[in-house]
Amino acid sequence: MATIYDVAALAGVSPATVSRVLNGRAVSPDKERSVTEAARTLNYTPNRVARTLRRQLSEVVALVIPDIENPFFTSLARGVADTAQEAGYSVVLCNTDGDVDKEQHFLDIALSENMAGVVLAPAASTSVAQPLLDRGRAVVAVDRPVPGANVDSVVIDNVGAGRLATRALWDAGFRKIACITGPSEIVTAVDRGRGWAQVLDEISAAPPGMHFLAHADFRVGGGRARMAELLELASPPDAVVAGNNLVGVGALQILNERGISPAEFGIAVIGDLPFSAHSEDAVPVVHLPTRTMGTTAGALLLERIDGHQGPGRRVVIPGELRTPVPDPAAAR
Amino acid sequence: MATIYDVAALAGVSPATVSRVLNGRAVSPDKERSVTEAARTLNYTPNRVARTLRRQLSEVVALVIPDIENPFFTSLARGVADTAQEAGYSVVLCNTDGDVDKEQHFLDIALSENMAGVVLAPAASTSVAQPLLDRGRAVVAVDRPVPGANVDSVVIDNVGAGRLATRALWDAGFRKIACITGPSEIVTAVDRGRGWAQVLDEISAAPPGMHFLAHADFRVGGGRARMAELLELASPPDAVVAGNNLVGVGALQILNERGISPAEFGIAVIGDLPFSAHSEDAVPVVHLPTRTMGTTAGALLLERIDGHQGPGRRVVIPGELRTPVPDPAAAR
DNA sequence: TTGTAGGCGTTATCAG
């Protein structure tokens, strides 16, 4: 591998001059030309490892997410990648599988690899990015907050999303509305459940009890299991709010398997249903602009990397209710 | 950040001895103890950048894929990550968006970051990993082959998968079977189309012409567009083979929107339908063991990293036809 | 503007 010394020798200048050319600093035009030419003929590529060691900072940012198979997070990832790559940073994606230890491991690596920053969708509320912050590294939390004074966060208005979904079902005439949200350790999940409870407390003469609030894991299997249980209840609900996209898929699976139509049993989903092949799936959905969350998080991260100081900023992004329009083709 | 010198000073030994302890080399027990203790009290973490610079090789492998939003690739990614992390390597995921330039960029970075290896799902058949191979880096191609003598590859038996899907439709009684496959630049897509053509040539008295073979991009939108076109044909098909999972989703969308049931118009999909909420989607599917592809690719990569020499190995993984079982609940 | 030289933190070589 050609080094900066090889280029310098071929160009007849010092390594320092080569470095200057590479980094766009003032150099006399003729030397600049001979350096770029020498670099090209040697097929020279700067060694990023050495550069990082010297500069104490690499041009890589990490994106740490709990579930790479959830379209919510892959869409988010694209947003982050777009802004970061725009600014010349490479993005490496780390999947924690919701495992706090794996997450910690990745954060350790981000630190010891001198990565410029981390966008973190924390697996749990105990996630700790303090070592990174102590070293002055940029950290932005996304989807869920992270403890720490100087971390920016980009989150959904989860209470509001829960309210929108619940309200949509109420307005459609359903009166016994249940909710399947995520694990009680995940703030996002709890908040969506709170939104559900708020609306019903405000609006309903007889708000349902807590037996209408189910906690699933945020996967298809969780949605299936809780949905099936709700239907077994002695006094079952007539509608359900699904706490995220995958829970929504699971719940819809159960309803479809049992031949229950959306007209008889209402369902509204928080988050966008992935890869839906059916217009019957055009249930009310609270659209979550995941890509925007990603670009926003990326922008905040870049600002921090560029030296922005100050306390953690908090960007709250509202969900947007989308009720299906009657489809003339399907209604034929 | 504590360095190896700090630890050495606190433990009363030389940096070299600390390094030996860290790397599990022979050291007297008492010194070993004082070193580990000093490391703990200083909260010492080895600087991976410096280590990589010195060793000329990092403990990171890259996985380069064309579409992070396609479950086919995320599942693959989990397989690769599992085996690689098992062996102590960190996996960084790079999304090329099918863009050859982005792909090249990531390969350059893998090189200049001294990464140990790359698992590459190439965006195009022109993808060139030669610079990596020249530097002795491990490279494994997955899903699609890559030019180069010493690259191992893990691919689907795409012709076989095309045959299975087509045969399933034929056996179900359909006689005018079309095929929507991927771009003609992608070998995977072409091979699946060849499988389709083979079966019909062998089995049909009047094999369809090439106007029954449509090339879409491998996305939902592509499946939709081509499916709609096929239905407009003066003499339309009565069944279709979808060339991948996303094309399958798109084709199903069109069929569902028009109220066409799988009984009247047959569809078989190569690849697993993601997040399906409907048992009507239980169409014949050629299951592709993506996770296994990932673990296999990871294993081959690790062998190469460990010094395995020799010409490129080729692992071909068969698809597996899964026909839906009649669902008593849905049939009620 | 240009060159010299030192150091980023680690590991490997070579004496002892």
Place this chain on the structure above:
DNA sequence: CTGATAACGCCTACAA
């Protein structure tokens, strides 16, 4: 078994 020392490739004072 242990320690001093020289790299790994680059950047950046500092000096010219």
